[in-house]
Amino acid sequence: MSNAFHSVSKANAADSGPITCQVTDARSGQPLAARLRLLDAQDREVVPLGHPESLAEGAQEGDVRFQSRRFAYVDGRFSVDPNRLPLKYQILKGYEYVIAEGTLGPDSVRDGTITIPLSHWSSLSRQGWYSGDIHIHHIAPKTCRLEMDAEDLNVANILTSDFTLDQDQFEGTVNSYSSGRHLIYVNQEFRNHELGHLCLLNLKKLIEPVKEVQPHHYPLHVRVCDEVHSQGGYVSWAHFPSWPGVESPLDVAMEKLDGLEILCVLEPRDLPIFMKQVVPELEANHGLRLWYRYLNCGFRLTATAGTDKMTTFVTVGANRVFARVEGEFNYAGWIEALKAGRTFITNSPLITMNVNGHKPGATLHLNSATDKILQIQAAADSQLPYHHLEIVCNGQVIAEATPTGPRHHAQIHLEFPLRQSGWIAARAYENIESYRAAGTNFSTVHIDRGTLLSDYFGTRRPETVFAHTSPVYVIRDGQPIRSWEDADYYIRYVDRSLQWLTTEAKFASSSDKQASIEAFQGARAIYQKRAEEARLKAR
Template structure:
């Protein structure tokens, strides 16, 4: 077996680098799998080999859970008996014994984005029996810096969640157990308790839900009981907004717009029915892209070509929301159990400091103290403040904002981008970032607006990126409302309204009532715009 560390680079100030097989080979080990002694029957050439794999933390030497991606010589994924398998990988709790057909295998082993990847290949000979121990090296510890990870879109069996969370080093994992097609609680009582703790600092909740119909998908969290949703075949009626309004009446509930390009997104936002919006969503996959918008608002493929177009389209829509004076934090969800991501591939880190609780995590998410990622790891401050902070200035005053950033990566990132009011105003190459010891050039603001920082990797197959949540600037008491961005959503709502043609007049009127409210909201934003 040959094994390689994938590149992992920790880029704080001062800058430290670590390299592996992407830019060179490090930590190579070799294990030869030998056949058993002579005297085998002629048919033994077809006998399976037995291979035990153990994984430990490189620093502590203690066993840890991890995900294992193994493929045979024909590219087929390997399963392990009695361990949770999804699409191309399985989670295991520190050791696993595999019975494998003779042949050559490739593998990747990972434990979330804070550990180096291990990858390599091995050969199984007929009847062989062997074992190996692999160490996984953590190259950044986000929770020690106050950042705690969560994934808002999970469709995996609840009984598997403790292992799945440990294997991806994930801390908050609401499990969707009710949605349009089914509910786990139809013929049995609701779970008590609904919130389960793993290892004292990991939480999974059993009453998350999803309404996925014609307008898009809404995710529901922290409700005391499921909503009585219609079947998914009822695409437009009853309207999704009606159920979101019911959820809004529940204290502590949280509503997430699963993707920015869903047709009813501008309606839900206008009605105040969104606490967060999925910037890193399940169309961004570990090994590729779902390069379309499903039944959402399609992108212009000339301006947003594949494979990254869906990712940039999602971000530009989000920037239009921010340009309209709306302060909705970004979130992340992998869709594991529906699409082929592992749990925790797309994740949102929420800054909770030293007082991490389930409640504090959701409060931090709503406050916008977030970074979303499926790869690079950012720990940002602007003038010493976390994302979500509002900077105030008097009319005529100019603010100078200093951006301090720690960055850790497993893949090449050529530059960091500062996005201000929807435009990239700085592209800072990593050489300059290193030279400046983690500080980006200052940004000046003489009017209300917002800014954030993002990093996009050079991965050619998928949109692998990280983005901070926005910081906001208020000069005087005037919000920045872009006329172009407000018109963008007004046109969107009008286009959506033109699509709706229900046979029942009363149903059509109810659905159109929500659209009319949204239209009035966006018309008002256009009329009161403070910027082009």
């Protein structure tokens, strides 16, 4: 974090009225939208002139307040009352700018203006990586544009849904408030509180019913997925760690899902909150492990991320997915990158990985007679500290490194003898044990004190510093990725879903109930087949 001290003569400034301050790029001098916090000499919060002194309870857009900290969104310029000086400031702009901290003091001002430069320490867009939040609610596109600019977010997906009032904002194309490297698209979240929720992207038309929530548990979400894909759209299971739901094992088995929202609403290493009665061995299966189990069964599921922002407690893009676009950046290219699995998710660390030079989303076909060793490289840098960089193969850690230096840099170069087909990914994370020992409740929304991350970025529940790449898939001698243990786990998950469908689900007719049961029985057969294939491979 940088310390820049700027000051102004209080007497002279008072004579000339409010003091104008500008936030600029340290290299180009161009103004930058950003998120700003001001404190007076007694550590009382101060807001720029023209901003509301307090935020309404339940406010949904505009300035934010989280962890008892108030921030204002500014478009590159703001004004302060000279009588409030000196003022301490903290300015943030996403993950690739240094967090600026300093003091607006009582000594001098240049040409009537205080300038606060922000240093850009990373530029992933030069390598084709563009960030997005796939899950935003209750915000107008015009307001969203300022907030995403301030958070250095490239793509904002505002999701209309059964509980929102913005269906008239849907256009089936990029919103008119978009320009350049900042794109807004109004899409849809399709919800059933038992079956699960879906983030539907790149829609040309909304999926019915939009309002209200579908009253019965049939049709299943597989119908929704098919309708989205027929439009060229993208389907991600929403806030997967907190809500794997009744239907995710079915949709995965039928290969209807393009991705899972791994970083959203709940710390990925915490346990599911909703419909947890259908999750076998709940205490041993947090969201991250449930994703790994699907991957171990041979299903390809891209990691996605979003905030599920509904109020001013959450900052747009606090959880984001970076997608590597091939060619010119546009919304269609960004969606194609998601479909291809060229992603990593993060709430601060910038993480890279390649296997034999191939990046996330790639598939390598190897011959064990000639390709005996994999060359794996991973690296991470972060504005906020974390403790571990790890390479994971089929859910097991095969290498790790400890970050050092001002950007918390870590890197791994590994020669790895792959003995079976598998998936490989990299992850960076902060230790969670100290927070749990201190009593941090990761399952409660909008708490006053949480984690280090929550001092800087607003998330609905506390999160640790975390990043994860999507996998590189390595196929050895043409053999598919299989795991008997994980396929058997999802057989038991489907059995619990079937039990719930039989005893608690609501159907309009007996034929709808039978169709649902048959669909889940079909999914069970798929997991059974993959379990048998794993047994045969192990012989």
